[in-house]
Amino acid sequence: MSKRLSNEQIISAPPSIWDIGRLQLADYVELTKPRVTTLVLITTVVGFYLGSRGPMNLRLLLHTLTGTALTAGAAAVLNQFLERATDKMMRRTENRPLPARRLEPSSALIFGIILSAAGLAYLAYLVNVLACFLALAVLASYLFVYTPLKQKTSLCTLVGAFPGATPPLIGWAAATGELSLKAWSLFFILFLWQFPHFLAIAWMYREDYERGGFRMLPLEDRDGFVTGQQILIYTMALIPISLLPSALGLTGLVYVSGALLLGSLFVFYGFRVAQSRTTGDARKLLKASVVYLPLLLVLMVVDKA
DSSP: OOOOOOGGGOOOOOOOHHHHHHHHHHHHHHHTOHHHHHHHHHHHHHHHHHHOSSSOOHHHHHHHHHHHHHHHHHHHHHHHHHTHHHHHHSTTTTTSTTTTTSSOHHHHHHHHHHHHHHHHHHHHHHTOHHHHHHHHHHHHHIIIIIHHHTTTOTTHHHHHHHHHTOHHHHHHHHHHSSOOHHHHHHHHHHHHHHHHHHHHHHHHTHHHHHHHTOOOHHHHOTTSHHHHHHHHHHHHHHHHHHTHHHHTTSBOHHHHHHHHHHHHHHHHHHHHHHHHOOHHHHHHHHHHHHHHHHHHHHHHHHTBO
């Protein structure tokens, strides 16, 4: 008569090749930072749409988004390859695929190089050379200027704002083959928006950044006074800069009204951080920043002149 096995005697089946492959695929996708890449693609679409004369060329837009997604993903992968040691020191990044040792650094490096080459080649051959050049500038400045500066000076935020503001220029260049002052107005909006956004993050995670050896402003400004003042200055500067598209004839009065309202609310949250300098208010500012930008972009699209 057979005996029933106890729970301790039951040996779980080893993971299948399919399960292992699925988990590794998820890690490779995670390396590309899908949420950041999605924001890059949204701003690229806005630049493409606002730059288009007449109906959008949907086929060209698809090619633009494909090439941009590949290069944006490559930037994220290679950045994590370069920062894998410091990522391991910080709680907010220690579970990423490389510091958690779920993927080998050499695999990530090869993956990033392949994405870079594919994205740049795709933009050069199926979009245009200007869009490819802008993507290359983003990739190079992000990896070889911004990334090493993060451990040397708090000015890294200023440097990092340049590649972060370039995606709408890629979209505009793809649609028109050139860059006008109207296109640069989109760049300046994203450029300024990044400062309160990233300073809020740096203030929230200042202890984590210190563990990783990063030289963020809040680590040099222990009481947060300068950080708060800079946040307030940049949110206030966004109001007139956000009106540039209408001043240049790119958008209409509906956009102006919405931009003023959104800008005023953004300044309110910036003022609260400057006044209280608490992590809670920094978190509210961060949330406000991720609401402000998409709504502003929607207004641009809806009220295109």
